[in-house]
Amino acid sequence: MELLAHNFRSDFIRGANLAKGADADEQPLIAFRDATQLSLIIRATAFVFADPRSRALRDVIARIAPSEATVLITGETGTGKELVARHVHAMSNRRNAQFVAINCGAFSETLIESELFGYERGAFTGALQGKAGWFETANGGTLFLDEVGDLPLAMQVKLLRVLQEREVVRLGARKSIPIDVRLIAATNIDLSEAVRAGRFREDLYYRLQVISLPVLPLRERTGDVLPLAQHFLTTYARRLQVEEVRLTADAERALLAYPWPGNIRELENIIHRAVLLSRAGFITPTELNLPGWHNAAPSQPSPPSQPAITLAAETAADTLLDAHDDAAMLQKVWNHLLQSDQSIHFEELQQQLIVAAWEHCQRNQVRTAKRLSLSRNVLRTYLKRAQVID
Ligand SMILES: Nc1ncnc2c1ncn2[C@@H]1O[C@H](COP(=O)(O)OP(=O)(O)OP(=O)(O)O)[C@@H](O)[C@H]1O
Structure with missing residues (x-):
């Protein structure tokens, strides 16, 4: 696998410093970027270019x-x-x-x-x-x-x-x-x-x-999936000060079989959550909890019902959007949801949370996008996926 990192400020590879630094606490758990802030500071910059098609892109970048x-x-x-x-x-x-x-x-x-x-x-x-x-x-x-x-x-x-x-x-x-x-x-x-x-x-x-x-899209360069997963595993294990975490062979197969509609951001979120949920240093398909993946094991708790997820999302969105400090509040809400019911499906919850925020903003897309620091396009994609708009 090829990992390129620039020296100026690479949070992804500054793991040793990150473990105890302020950055470790300040990383929001969900990847809504604060798009309204200028990113004047060069932030985390490490690239995985493992698939031949990604290596070709890297070569074009070097030329242009x-x-x-x-x-x-x-x-x-x-x-x-x-x-x-x-x-x-x-x-x-x-x-x-x-x-x-x-x-x-x-x-x-x-x-x-x-x-x-x-x-x-x-x-x-x-x-x-x-x-x-x-x-x-x-x-x-x-x-x-x-x-x-x-x-x-x-x-x-x-x-x-x-x-x-x-x-x-x-x-x-x-x-x-x-x-x-x-x-x-x-x-x-x-x-x-x-x-x-x-x-x-x-x-x-x-x-x-x-x-x-x-x-x-990630599904067209599957050679990047496992190296990226490994990269995020290392990153989040360091940030969260967790001992070494590994993917089981089943988990690797599940990652390779999944179509990644949310691409690398989705992979990053899923690995982040799986690191939080991992036990005994391993991540199995259960912790990945990929959409469409069902664990047949009888000991698994049944997933929460749709109304329960909707209610949780509505409460979370209201708490979040009424708060002054959105980022910190979002992190708390997210932590709480993860801890309260580990079988909550990440993608589903994210979608519900976004729909709830949209309802909270009286279905005004511009205001919702602004509050969530998403672009209108991305917000529309989520709302369409949730089938609440055409
Ligand atoms: N090649 C890569 N290696 C490592 N991390 C990556 C790579 N590509 C993307 N990421 C990570 O995936 C996440 C999404 O990337 P980024 O924000 O650049 O996507 P984007 O296409 O600009 O998204 P959007 O269209 O929503 O603006 C970021 O956290 C980024 O650091």
Whole structure:
């Protein structure tokens, strides 16, 4: 297996320091990223490239990284698009400058303009002082625009202009500011389809995909499954200060047979939970609890009924969303649910929790996505899967 890690800050391989460090406690148990926060700090960056198709991708990245060309990364949710973007940056000549990662789906239409391009003092009510936008923040480095398909059309026009002119004009300003930024964009929707439907500008589409990097779903690169599982096992065992944990042969077979609709993020969550539930240093298919897997052993407790899961999710969502500190609260709720009934099905519970949050937000998708730090696209995917929207 091949594991690449960058020296600047690699939480995944800094295991020894992590075990006792603050990071160990602060890692949220569920992978809702706080998309509304700028990730100005280069965070965990370790890559497993074991499958021949992943190694081919790694070789393409090495070839294109040093160029200044704009890159469009495509792939299903959770396939590792952001990690690929960080890898491109880390292998480019801009590696010592800022990598700014933004999730375009996490911002309202009005907010995104001032965040992207910045504003001058007095540009709008409440603008008591000027602020640099993301383009200015990333100057000299790389700007990663995740979920670029979520950009409103008016913003697409402005983005195209910045890419053409290589300068930004802050809201309320007359002067333009020259910028030197490499843009990497990512999407999990079919942008060419969005172009045909008139939701995405064709000129911007071609401008973005000077280099196109498709990231395959995990089910199409099964050679990565066990090395990734091993990688997350080591990571979470260290973070959770658990002794060495191993997968049984049955558990490995189950991992290989599963189709991974949520891709690497789902694998990471499942291993994280299995490490928490593991006994005597082993993870069996019971601890993996993969959707569709049923343990015939009579000693197993029967799974909770659907109403019980729904109620637990509703309570969890209400507690979570009423709390001030969402991340800490989410971790507590999640811990509680894991401990209260270990047979609760992770995916099912996650789905129920998201639906409950959507109900809590009066079925307003924008507000729900914002509260959960998910993009609207990802939220819609979950809601469709739960069959509560078309
Ligand atoms: N090759 C890899 N090696 C190790 N970890 C990986 C790899 N690819 C992805 N991951 C991990 O899987 C998780 C999901 O990756 P990432 O956030 O980059 O996916 P994404 O495609 O950008 O998702 P989304 O479409 O939802 O934004 C992250 O925790 C990331 O660290």
